[in-house]
Structure formats: C-alpha cells, structure tokens
Amino acid sequence: MLIYATAADLAPEWLATAPANAAMLIRYASIRIGYATRFARYDADDTGLPTAPAVRAAMRDAVCAQVAEWSTAKIDPAAGTAGQAPVIASQSVPGGSVTYATGLTQQQQADAVTELCDTAREILSTAGLISTEPRML
Numbered sequence: 156m157l158i159y160a161t162a163a164d165l166a167p168e169w170l171a172t173a174p175a176n177a178a179m180l181i182r183y184a185s186i187r188i189g190y191a192t193r194f195a196r197y198d199a200d201d202t203g204l205p206t207a208p209a210v211r212a213a214m215r216d217a218v219c220a221q222v223a224e225w226s227t228a229k230i231d232p233a234a235g236t237a238g239q240a241p242v243i244a245s246q247s248v249p250g251g252s253v254t255y256a257t258g259l260t261q262q263q264q265a266d267a268v269t270e271l272c273d274t275a276r277e278i279l280s281t282a283g284l285i286s287t288e289p290r291m292l
C-alpha cells in the first residue's frame with residue numbers, strides 16, 4: 156500500500172499538532188487518495204509513488220487535508236459508517252427542551268468516512284489528478 160504523507164507533514168500547516176492516531180488516519184487517507192487517482196497518469200518510481208514533485212506534493216497535501224478534516228470532526232475511518240458516535244439531534248429535560256444545531260448529521264458522518272473531503276478533492280483536481288473528462292491516448 157502506498158502512503159503519501161507522514162505525521163510530520165500534518166503540523167503545523169494542517170493541524171496544530173499531529174493527532175495520536177496520525178499513522179492510522181494517514182493510512183486510510185492514502186487509500187482514499189490512491190483510489191481517487193487510480194486513473195490519473197503520472198510517472199512513478201519502483202514503489203509506485205509519483206516522481207514529479209508537484210504530483211507528490213498534491214497527493215501529500217490531499218492526504219493531510221483529509222486527515223485534518225477527520226481529526227477535527229472526530230471521525231474514525233477505521234470504524235466505518237456504523238462505528239461513528241451517534242449524533243444528538245435534540246434533548247428533553249423536565250420543564251424544557253434543547254436542540255443542538257451543530258455537529259454532523261448521520262449522512263454527513265457517512266460521507267466523511269466514505270468520500271474525500273472537498274479540500275482533498277480540490278487539491279487533486281487542481282493538480283490534474285482527478286478529471287471527469289475522458290482522455291484520448
């Protein structure tokens with residue numbers, strides 16, 4: 156499996172400090188980035204990593220953006236969609252009721268686990284690694 160970033164890449168540009176589970180988050184984010192770019196064309200070394208500095212940087216930055224989103228939102232990609240903490244939509248107490256308008260919905264949690272975040276997708280798209288147009292070879 157290809158790993159496109161390290162814990163040292165996360166801080167301080169993407170997060171104030173790297174999370175304790177940085178290696179796990181980077182591994183899962185690298186899987187997502189690899190899948191998203193599976194049809195991209197770029198030169199690679201013997202291990203499969205891109206050789207062009209701009210492509211390598213884009214993949215690194217996309218992984219870091221994905222990890223930053225997961226870490227900030229407290230998303231555990233290893234737990235899958237069913238393993239995310241439940242979201243409190245409302246709460247009642249005798250004499251009153253509270254509704255929380257912040258936090259992720261269940262669908263947003265599922266999307267965060269299974270899809271690339273917008274920033275990661277934009278980084279890869281800007282680098283020409285994700286396209287919706289067919290290529291003629």
